[in-house]
Amino acid sequence: MNIQYNVVKRRLAFKTIEGKEEDDWLQTNTGNIWFQQYPKDIPSSISYPKTSLPGILKTSAAAFPNHKAMSFHGNQWTYDELIKKVAAFSNELRNLGVTKGDRVAIMLPNTPQSVISYYGALMAGAIVVQTNPLYVERELEHQLIDSGAKVIVCLDMLFPRVMGVMDKTELEHVIVTGIKDALAFPKKMLYPLSQRRSKQIKVRINYDENIHRFEKLMQQGSQITPEVEIDPKEDLALLQYTGGTTGPAKGVMLTHFNLVANTTQCLQWMHKLEKGREKTLAVLPFFHVYGMTVSMNLSIMHAAELVILPKFDPEEALKTIEKERVTLFPGAPTMYIGLLNQENINQYDLSSIQACISGSASLPREVQQQFETITGGKLVEGYGLTESSPVTHCNLIWGRRKDGSIGLPWPDTQAGVLSQETGEFAEHGEVGEIIVRGPQVMKGYWRRPEETGMTFRNDWLLTGDMGYMDEDGYFYIVDRKKDMIIAGGFNIYPREIEEVLYEHHAVQEAVVIGVPDQYRGETVKAVIVKKEGEPLKEEDLDAFSRHRLAPFKVPRAYEFRDELPKTSVGKILKRVLVEEEQKQN
Structure with a gap:
């Protein structure tokens, strides 16, 4: 099936940022500088796996079949069990008529079902459309219409919202699941009682040929991995919607290669991790590209265990870190602040924490220092945007870092600062718009060629963020060009x-x-x-x-x-x- 992505050619006039002048500037002013800051364990360039996202799951499942892949409120799944569930879901999607290039929306909080749905849809050759469970009907309707999603997987509590817009969209099938589906006995039996006690409104669902129960599909689906040919560099894996100051939310087109590359870069940056031995506190939303890459995809690629929490609660997070001996905790500053504000934090043993990458907002220095003192682990700030899968820069976890900096560009990532006055590359310390390019940068905006063209200059992605680079190659954000x-x-x-x-x-x-x-x-x-x-x-x-x-x-x-x-x-x-x-x- 041929999908027309409507991507415009991205070579545009850009003063000195072209040809030999550009290459000379990169050699003398940027690349050699930040690569010199890398520790010996981090390469400046990487050989990336020539595989799709389901391919990284297959690799981990083959190498570590009996290792735990996911845990959720006491229930656990090995990598062998996970890939069989992913295959079952993928085959059932194909039985519902999903073919390569079709869009499948996922409107779930962090649950085992969200992992299964994500990799299952990709294994079927579909393009995933991650949908925020907090969206109201107006926002949901726009995303479903714009993406042309054919199927949506949603939480039972969100079912009325989906049905409220279904007739206005191209949706043909709705797959419904609930928290209860992922619980083990006896919690599975007690869950309805807890819902009644919390006065949770029970949603009535009439299942038919268009409305499906997730559990039933999983029970009847074939566990034989379907063979769908995927070209990692060309085929889209994801439409990740991002808003804008000039119009409605746009679908960022990310290929399998974009996401695999960014995940590989992340693993190289976290070079002290041991494959098959780490545990990730998976509380960053998977429907956000940051949580998807640095939490879910990274864990699957490295055969780590995803310790899944559907929402962030400071007390529950502390208990989980201590009980499960979590080693990785990617998060946002508000999460670390929330933990530090718990009066009883010193009662918990958090010494298992090895590394945390903070993103989505600026990380206060005092938060970083206090968190590292309590846990003994490392907490560093990174930077990225949806259009780059998302990470482009990060401070060194085990190496030199600078206060207030977003760190260094990642391997194979070029970055610069564009002077707003001259349109040329800025000098060290001069504030301008940060621009990037690398294997993680998007293909373009879904069905928006004009906006794609406005966002690129000669293959450089204009981030819209104002900042500068110092003489050592560390980057700093000083303001946002956009009003986000x-x-x-x-x-x-x-x-x-x-x-x-x-x-x-x-x-x-x-x-x-x-x-x-x-x-x-x-x-x-x-x-x-x-x-x-x-x-x-x-x-x-x-x-x-x-x-x-x-x-x-x-x-x-x-x-x-x-x-x-x-x-x-x-x-x-x-x-x-x-x-x-x-x-x-």
């Missing part, structure tokens, strides 16, 4: 929230900014001008927004003003509002 807010590890795009607020009949003008938050890093604040004579309270806007936005996007603070600062042509000066907020803090 990062709250609790989630990327939040103000324009989307502003458009929702403008739908309220009493709102005349609305602007959304990110404000400092001790726990979330940043949080969302809306500044509102009411229409004359219209009564409007903070409570009204909060209720209005919660019906139209995922919870993490809903403004946590509102400010009402008579007017907003503007330019002479009427453009709202958002930067003025941000600066005012910074002065108050």
Whole structure:
């Protein structure tokens, strides 16, 4: 089946960033510098596996069939058991008519089913569309329509939301599962009782030829691995949706090679890990590309055990680390802050922790130092974006690191700083837009050739983040070119929230900014001008927004003003509002 991705040619005029001038600059100003900082155990270039994502699972299952692959609330699966379940799910997808190139959406929290669905869909040759379980119908509808998803795997509690948009999309099949499906006896029997005690609303599901029970498919599916030819460098594995300041969320097209390459780079960076012996606290959402790569894919490639938690609860995380002797804990700053804020943290033995890569937001120095003192492990900050699978830079885990830096570019990753004044590569210490290229960089945006072209210059990905590189090759972020807010590890795009607020009949003008938050890093604040004579309270806007936005996007603070600062042509000066907020803090 031929899929038209609508990718434009990415060679565009870019002043000195072309041909010999570019190569000379890279040799003298960048690559040789940061590679000199690498310890001897990290190569500057890697030979990547010529395989697909299901291929890395096959390799681990063949080498470590009896090693634990996943554990979930006391239930465990070996690598041999996992690959058989993945094959069963893959074959059942094919029986439902899924063929190579079809899109399969997964709307699940971290559970064993999310791992099985992910690798099962890929094994069938499908393209995975990761869907945030917090999405409301409006957001879900856009993603399903834009991707053209044919099948969705969802949690039973989310079933009504899916059915609310199904008729507006190309969905043909819905596969439903629940937390109970992954529990072992006796927890499986007691789970319904706990749901009633928590007053969880029971969802009634009428199964038919289009609505399927996940457990039943797994029981009847053939465990023989299906043979689907996949070209890792050309075939898409993932449509990962990312928002933007100029329109609706876009599907980032990542190939099997993009994701395998980034996972391999990550393993090289964590060179002291022992294959088949590590345990990963898998609490970063798999539906986020960061959790997918640094938690799920890395663990599968290295035959580690995924110790899965469906959501982050500090007390539960501490208990799990101690009980399971977790060695790897990729996370976001809010998670480490949440643990450190537990008064009884010193009662837990966290000495098993070896390495943690923090992403999605800036890591405060005091958090890093305190966490390392308590655990004895290493916690470093990395950097990336959805368009690069996602990691491009990271501080050395076992080596020199610099405070405030996002670290060094990864093996085979080139990075530079583009001067906003000259359009040429910036000098050391000069602030400009960070640009990157490497094997992990996306193919483009799904069905958006114009936006793909605007995001690339001569194969360089424009990150939209402002920063600089020092004389040793370490990179620093100083600001975001875009207005994106990062709250609790989630990327939040103000324009989307502003458009929702403008739908309220009493709102005349609305602007959304990110404000400092001790726990979330940043949080969302809306500044509102009411229409004359219209009564409007903070409570009204909060209720209005919660019906139209995922919870993490809903403004946590509102400010009402008579007017907003503007330019002479009427453009709202958002930067003025941000600066005012910074002065108050």
